[in-house]
Amino acid sequence: MENTPFTVQHLLQMPLFRDAKIIGGQAGVTNEIYYIDSMEMPDLTGWLRPNELILTTGYSFRHEPTMLCGLLDEMHRVGGSAVGIKTRRFLQEVPEEAIYKSNLYNIPLFDIPLEVPFMDMTRSILDQILQRQAYMLRELREVNQQFTNLVLNRRTTELVILIGQLLQCEAAVVNSQGEIESGTINFAKANIAEKHDVRVGSRKFGYLAITRKLGEQDHFEISCLEHAITVLALEFTIRQSQQLHLEREQEAFLVELLSGSNHQEELLNYRAKRLGIPLGSFPYVIVMKNSSSVAMDNEKINNLNHWLLREINNPGSFARKGVEINGQLLILCHLAQKDIDNQRKETEQFVRDLLTKANHYGFNEDIRFVCGVGSFRERISGIADSCREAQKALTIGEISLPKQTVVHIKDVLVEQLLMDTSDHHVLNVLYEEFIAPLEGYDQEFGANLLITLEAYLRLGSNTKQVAEELFIHRNSVLYRLERIREILQKELNDAEVHLRLVLAIRFWKLKRVRGK
Structure with a gap:
């Protein structure tokens, strides 16, 4: 008995x-x-x-x-x-x-x-009483051994079925996102009678839901439930450990891939597939950084970057994978079609979504993200070139296109050419002829002729837009343009002069990028 x-x-x-x-x-x-x-x-x-x-x-x-x-x-x-x-x-x-x-x-x-x-x-x-309790202890020891074996062999579904049989009800494991991971065949959320949190330390991984309300007299069932929660915490701990190990492997592979790997294409594809790295038909790279107008200390920047990486590398996301290097986020992306316009739109939407989530999660500073986008690559072994293009686009775009959130490498082809040939004597001749006189005048009289000329050329000679951008009267713009003509002794509307001015101004801006 x-x-x-x-x-x-x-x-x-x-x-x-x-x-x-x-x-x-x-x-x-x-x-x-x-x-x-x-x-x-x-x-x-x-x-x-x-x-x-x-x-x-x-x-x-x-x-x-x-x-x-x-x-x-x-x-x-x-x-x-x-x-x-x-x-x-x-x-x-x-x-x-x-x-x-x-x-x-x-x-x-x-x-x-x-x-x-x-x-x-x-x-x-x-x-x-002692005979009964001794029997219960033996039963509980056997149940706990069964629970532990099922968890160690990664048979969570069987574990949940066994819990349902012992408690004589329906049961399910629900993760922190509210998704049913494993459940008995007739389990329904509407019938939940009790929820028991599954925690490891202070972190809640989910809960065990049952459709029966246990009473104080259900000693054996309550003990089984406590054992089940303990082994489920072990299951989630194993998952967390495996996820951390996978993330470290993914990070190491991304760093190797983005910096340039000497491995063969087939091997890289195999490793990417094994690690769950998205490739798609046409991979490319985004380089992103925080460009907030409000100064942020290192702790806030680190917290923001860690949060961004969690969002980008979310296990439920298969579109992108990122890694942080020197304060920048290098993000591997892919599209099914080789479409630059769609590539730009996807990136802009991606940035908008991140900003919305950042504000929702309490990053209330005037956060602004800027991105450089590299061109498509048909082979994963060439993805490092797309990464270098994205970094160039970001670096050049911050000076050349300061109001543009997403800068594609195609947007700065001229600047890239100038940067690659920055030591050419022709560029120095253009600089001395068109930039140095205006630079000297600005330094001597505190004027802003170079800034005005840059805006005038960039905005297609529209003096009204120049005035609005610089917050000055249009007459002031006209006066500055006249002073530029007098100093350079050039007609700004001449096609040849206009071309040389554009090259000279872009070269001047690149010298600022390079810190020269």
Whole structure:
């Protein structure tokens, strides 16, 4: 009988209690007994436990039998099992109110034979309780071993099915995103009765949901549930460890790939596929950095970059993978078609989505991201070239196109050519002829002729737009242009002069990029 609960009914069938008579609470004979105590104190508040059997002679309430009602009230509050009284010792007669409450609370009240010593009763009952608990411990040890084996063999679905069988209900493991990872066949979120968090330290990974409400009497089921939560925490810990290992391998591969790998194309494709690195038909690289107008300290910048990497490398995202190098985020992307316009739109939308999420997650500074975009590559072994193009586009774009969030390498082809030939003597001749005189004038008189000329050339000679951009009157723009003509002794609208001015101005801006 060790596999069945030890109830009041089993107690009354024991030889020592065969002559005991139930006075009230007959409906509660199925109450399970987990503890036994002998009490003769008048005040029992705070001492009683759930599923406890109380044996008493009635001495403490011999002069006030109604105190037995208080004992029953307290037992009802904590979930006690039954009360046995040697009525013929001190009480003689049980009050009707006590019998009424015994029936009301379904707490059996029975008369104990006067000749049976408390010591014998206690020893016999404890033997039954300990046998039952020893059996439960063996069962729980076996259950825990089964749980652990299933987790270590990564058979979470079978684990959840076993939990459902033990608890006699539907069950499921739900992750932190609210997604059902594993569940019994008839599980439905609408039927959830209890949720039990699965935590490792302070981090919540999800919860175990069941469709049955467990009561205090469900000791075995509650213990099984506690073991299940413990091994599920182990399962999530294993997953976290594997994910961290995968992320480190992905990061190392990305660094190797973006810096230029000597490995063969087939090997690179194999490694990328094994690590879950997205390639697609036409891979390319984005280089992104924070360009906020509000100064941010190193801690905030690091926090922002770490958050960005988590968003970009989210396990549920298969479009991009990124890595941080020297404060910049290098992001491997891909498209199914070789379409530069679509490439630009995708990047712009990507930046907008990140800004929206950043504001939502509490990065309230005036955050601005700028991106350089490299050209497509048909072979993964050439992705390092796209990365270098993206870095050039970002570097040049910050000076040449300061208001442009996304700068494609195609936007700065002229600047790239000038940067690659920056030591050519023709460029120095153009600089000395068109830039140096205006630079000297600006330094001597605190004017802004070079800035005005740059805006004038970039905005297609539209003096109204130049005035709006520089926040000055249009007449001031016209005056500055006239001073430029006088200093250079050139007609700005001449096609040849215009071409040379554009090259000279772009070369001047590149010298600022290179810090020369």
